[in-house]
Amino acid sequence: MASSRVGRPSVVILGGGFGGLAAARALRPAPVQVTLIDRENHHVFQPLLYQAATAQLEAPDIGYPLRFLLRRHENSEVLMAEARSIDATAQCVHFSGGGSIRYDYLILATGAQPSYFGHPEWRTHAPGLKSIGDALEIRYRVLVAFERAEQEHDLDKRRTQLTFVIVGGGPTGVELAGAIAELARHALKRDFVHIDPTCARVVLVEAGPSILAAYPKALQQKALAQLARLGVEVRMSTPVRSVDEHGALVGDEPIAASAVLWAAGVSGAPIARSLGVPLDHHGLVPVAPTLHPPGLPNVFVVGDMAALVQDGEPVPGVSPAAIQEGRYAAHAIVDELRGKPVKPFRYWNKGLIATIGRSKAVARLPGNVQLSGFLAWLLYSAVHLTYLAGLRPRVHVLLTWIWSFFTYARGARLITSPMEEEKGAQPYGQLSMKTSILGSQISHSPPSGST
Amino acid sequence: MASSRVGRPSVVILGGGFGGLAAARALRPAPVQVTLIDRENHHVFQPLLYQAATAQLEAPDIGYPLRFLLRRHENSEVLMAEARSIDATAQCVHFSGGGSIRYDYLILATGAQPSYFGHPEWRTHAPGLKSIGDALEIRYRVLVAFERAEQEHDLDKRRTQLTFVIVGGGPTGVELAGAIAELARHALKRDFVHIDPTCARVVLVEAGPSILAAYPKALQQKALAQLARLGVEVRMSTPVRSVDEHGALVGDEPIAASAVLWAAGVSGAPIARSLGVPLDHHGLVPVAPTLHPPGLPNVFVVGDMAALVQDGEPVPGVSPAAIQEGRYAAHAIVDELRGKPVKPFRYWNKGLIATIGRSKAVARLPGNVQLSGFLAWLLYSAVHLTYLAGLRPRVHVLLTWIWSFFTYARGARLITSPMEEEKGAQPYGQLSMKTSILGSQISHSPPSGST
Numbered sequence: 001m002a003s004s005r006v007g008r009p010s011v012v013i014l015g016g017g018f019g020g021l022a023a024a025r026a027l028r029p030a031p032v033q034v035t036l037i038d039r040e041n042h043h044v045f046q047p048l049l050y051q052a053a054t055a056q057l058e059a060p061d062i063g064y065p066l067r068f069l070l071r072r073h074e075n076s077e078v079l080m081a082e083a084r085s086i087d088a089t090a091q092c093v094h095f096s097g098g099g100s101i102r103y104d105y106l107i108l109a110t111g112a113q114p115s116y117f118g119h120p121e122w123r124t125h126a127p128g129l130k131s132i133g134d135a136l137e138i139r140y141r142v143l144v145a146f147e148r149a150e151q152e153h154d155l156d157k158r159r160t161q162l163t164f165v166i167v168g169g170g171p172t173g174v175e176l177a178g179a180i181a182e183l184a185r186h187a188l189k190r191d192f193v194h195i196d197p198t199c200a201r202v203v204l205v206e207a208g209p210s211i212l213a214a215y216p217k218a219l220q221q222k223a224l225a226q227l228a229r230l231g232v233e234v235r236m237s238t239p240v241r242s243v244d245e246h247g248a249l250v251g252d253e254p255i256a257a258s259a260v261l262w263a264a265g266v267s268g269a270p271i272a273r274s275l276g277v278p279l280d281h282h283g284l285v286p287v288a289p290t291l292h293p294p295g296l297p298n299v300f301v302v303g304d305m306a307a308l309v310q311d312g313e314p315v316p317g318v319s320p321a322a323i324q325e326g327r328y329a330a331h332a333i334v335d336e337l338r339g340k341p342v343k344p345f346r347y348w349n350k351g352l353i354a355t356i357g358r359s360k361a362v363a364r365l366p367g368n369v370q371l372s373g374f375l376a377w378l379l380y381s382a383v384h385l386t387y388l389a390g391l392r393p394r395v396h397v398l399l400t401w402i403w404s405f406f407t408y409a410r411g412a413r414l415i416t417s418p419m420e421e422e423k424g425a426q427p428y429g430q431l432s433m434k435t436s437i438l439g440s441q442i443s444h445s446p447p448s449g450s451t
Numbered sequence: 452m453a454s455s456r457v458g459r460p461s462v463v464i465l466g467g468g469f470g471g472l473a474a475a476r477a478l479r480p481a482p483v484q485v486t487l488i489d490r491e492n493h494h495v496f497q498p499l500l501y502q503a504a505t506a507q508l509e510a511p512d513i514g515y516p517l518r519f520l521l522r523r524h525e526n527s528e529v530l531m532a533e534a535r536s537i538d539a540t541a542q543c544v545h546f547s548g549g550g551s552i553r554y555d556y557l558i559l560a561t562g563a564q565p566s567y568f569g570h571p572e573w574r575t576h577a578p579g580l581k582s583i584g585d586a587l588e589i590r591y592r593v594l595v596a597f598e599r600a601e602q603e604h605d606l607d608k609r610r611t612q613l614t615f616v617i618v619g620g621g622p623t624g625v626e627l628a629g630a631i632a633e634l635a636r637h638a639l640k641r642d643f644v645h646i647d648p649t650c651a652r653v654v655l656v657e658a659g660p661s662i663l664a665a666y667p668k669a670l671q672q673k674a675l676a677q678l679a680r681l682g683v684e685v686r687m688s689t690p691v692r693s694v695d696e697h698g699a700l701v702g703d704e705p706i707a708a709s710a711v712l713w714a715a716g717v718s719g720a721p722i723a724r725s726l727g728v729p730l731d732h733h734g735l736v737p738v739a740p741t742l743h744p745p746g747l748p749n750v751f752v753v754g755d756m757a758a759l760v761q762d763g764e765p766v767p768g769v770s771p772a773a774i775q776e777g778r779y780a781a782h783a784i785v786d787e788l789r790g791k792p793v794k795p796f797r798y799w800n801k802g803l804i805a806t807i808g809r810s811k812a813v814a815r816l817p818g819n820v821q822l823s824g825f826l827a828w829l830l831y832s833a834v835h836l837t838y839l840a841g842l843r844p845r846v847h848v849l850l851t852w853i854w855s856f857f858t859y860a861r862g863a864r865l866i867t868s869p870m871e872e873e874k875g876a877q878p879y880g881q882l883s884m885k886t887s888i889l890g891s892q893i894s895h896s897p898p899s900g901s902t
């Protein structure tokens with residue numbers, strides 16, 4: 001048991017994502033007492049979340065217990081709890097459970113959540129991809145769709161089951177669309193008797209005029225060509241007008257689909273409102289180059305939650321930015337405690353990279369270097385392996401990637417989570433709702449010849 | 452797409468466990484049309500389920516998609532559906548979804564479920580260990596208990612959070628108790644600030660006079676000694692009289708506990724009742740040496756569901772028995788179709804083996820050979836690796852075991868499933884009940900010195 005050092009200034013970090021974790025790590029040698037608070041017990045490696053959602057990686061490859069990551073930090077403790085509000089005057093964070101914690105410094109790193117453009121009711125029908133729970137939900141919807149299609153004899157309904165709409169042409173949307181197309185075209189190819197999974201339809205919808213808006217035109221074209229080769233239909237300049245249990249209204253065309261997945265926009269976590277400062281129209285906290293919200297010199301906002309403008313351009317909501325900001329906040333606290341002057345934060349853009357399917361990617365590197373195809377994919381793999389936390393996940397993810405590169409196999413194809421949910425809620429021996437939806441068509445099923 | 456062969460006799464297999472899967476595999480070259488039906492999409496490697504429940508292995512290590520396992524079987528298809536009842540007269544299985552399927556031969560391999568001795572209401576408070584969902588539920592309860600204890604300041608309540616009761620001294624109970632004790636003593640040892648996980652109390656309760664009743668006396672003694680070394684309290688000849696949300700009444704002693712886990716007894720799956728034959732007092736189907744229930748010559752019952760007596764002793768509910776019975780049923784069908792006489796089934800006892808903690812085991816081998824300690828554990832590991840389905844899980848499990856043998860680390864420590872369950876059910880941005888239970892004590896928390 002590490003002992004808490006009474007008398008040291010307390011730093012409370014809300015959120016164990018890239019920003020919060022980077023701050024906690026940078027504070028390890030500092031003469032402060034750190035409390036890292038997250039409602040989950042684990043850090044999530046968000047850039048690879050889409051691979052968990054499409055049965056390529058397993059949850060423990062991309063989620064690591066925060067306690068384990070910080071176990072050698074003598075001055076840190078981890079609390080699994082949900083923050084409800086911040087009282088910036090009393091320097092206090094309140095929890096949903098009723099408790100609270102005081103802080104001398106607060107690092108707010110709670111990130112962003114999917115934004116449904118004023119239609120929160122769409123969320124039920126179009127899950128976003130922010131947590132491991134989200135990834136498992138998406139994996140469930142996609143895998144069950146193939147199971148249902150296999151039992152469906154009405155051809156229209158079968159086509160609906162095999163249609164997937166992905167909303168949002170940013171990196172997450174592009175990566176999800178490519179991974180689902182490849183799951184259908186390769187991994188599941190030979191597994192069914194009544195359906196041909198390679199006929200699955202994957203539609204990627206983007207309201208703006210181009211996908212991967214942050215990338216140069218040439219790379220956008222490359223990405224479009226790579227998506228086309230995987231059989232993904234891309235609709236640009238096409239807003240999604242509504243989403244319900246049957247599918248989505250894409251521009252003027254209703255597309256019946258078994259799953260609509262949301263990768264279209266983000267807004268700040270609701271706790272930002274309690275800070276008492278004006279938020280931007282995405283619900284993010286505008287911060288000065290010192291990462292302070294106006295009038296709150298002992299609060300830092302880092303990561304996706306911060307709206308920071310540098311050289312006239314917004315700093316993007318990507319993990320390198322969150323890491324750099326988290327580290328900056330930690331060093332700023334140490335400098336201030338030592339009476340040293342605090343320099344403003346500078347974001348160093350390391351470039352952007354996104355994968356399309358199993359072996360292709362596009363990358364924009366510093367110095368206006370552009371890369372695409374297999375080489376970009378190798379770079380992508382190397383960069384992400386480097387940033388994964390710990391030797392074990394690195395080795396495992398590397399082996400998994402090598403394995404599936406050669407076999408197209410997806411190791412993580414279990415349908416568990418939401419099914420078990422219902423089973424658990426019912427008296428033992430009763431039947432699960434979702435499984436029982438399956439099976440309703442089976443009487444029409446061909447096999448038995450002697451009947 | 453494999454084509455169904457019209458005109459061939461249809462074999463319906465209910466259940467994709469060891470028995471059902473062995474039958475499907477043995478039928479691969481047979482001139483029949485096989486339909487394997489399971490309510491999950493995966494086969495579960497039950498002997499290692501306790502390792503998934505205690506964060507040693509990940510779900511995909513021990514669960515494999517049935518479709519993938521049977522993808523090269525030209526004469527087989529897999530249906531994910533829940534069977535509701537069997538109409539043996541019409542030779543028909545009905546599904547919860549309303550559909551049905553006819554059969555010429557039925558192999559009933561739906562296995563057993565935990566039996567609460569007439570108290571089904573205990574199940575909510577004392578989950579059993581039969582599916583991957585069960586394993587994730589147990590993992591959740593155990594890991595969250597440590598998180599809650601960390602935030603608890605009342606010493607009595609903290610002790611309750613760190614108390615785990617395992618009911619049933621068979622192999623599952625012994626393995627669970629050993630694995631939880633080791634999780635607390637080693638894997639979590641350094642991860643907390645306010646609690647000492649090594650003080651966790653693990654109580655193993657057995658109503659009968661000895662643990663591992665199927666093992667020789669000497670091995671039982673060895674197992675007791677190994678459990679004692681791990682700090683597990685064992686209570687024998689002590690029935691559990693009640694279970695509720697606070698813990699269990701163990702003999703005359705109420706034990707307050709954060710989790711009560713059930714490994715005490717099994718009963719047949721409810722679908723057995725619809726067969727129309729008398730069941731034994733565990734709800735299992737008494738079968739002849741040909742594995743037929745009385746009067747149903749085209750139905751085979753295999754695995755845990757079958758009550759079979761051989762040489763005056765019941766054939767045990769272990770995976771080798773299920774595999775042998777599944778293969779027997781397949782070969783019996785082929786022999787019958789070829790007009791060959793069908794020999795009765797003979798169970799070949801390969802021995803029994805159970806692990807206790809990270810590097811100890813007890814084994815009873817054929818020829819009355821007994822083994823215990825590290826050597827038995829090596830044998831255990833080799834046997835289980837051999838029986839795992841597929842190269843990928845084998846390599847992964849082997850690497851995981853080697854890794855955790857040297858580091859005591861548990862890779863699969865994510866708290867996800869049941870938490871996400873509730874989050875999903877609530878409007879976005881609202882707080883999860885279970886997380887909010889955490890955090891209620893935080894105001895009392897020591898750290899901040901300057902307040």
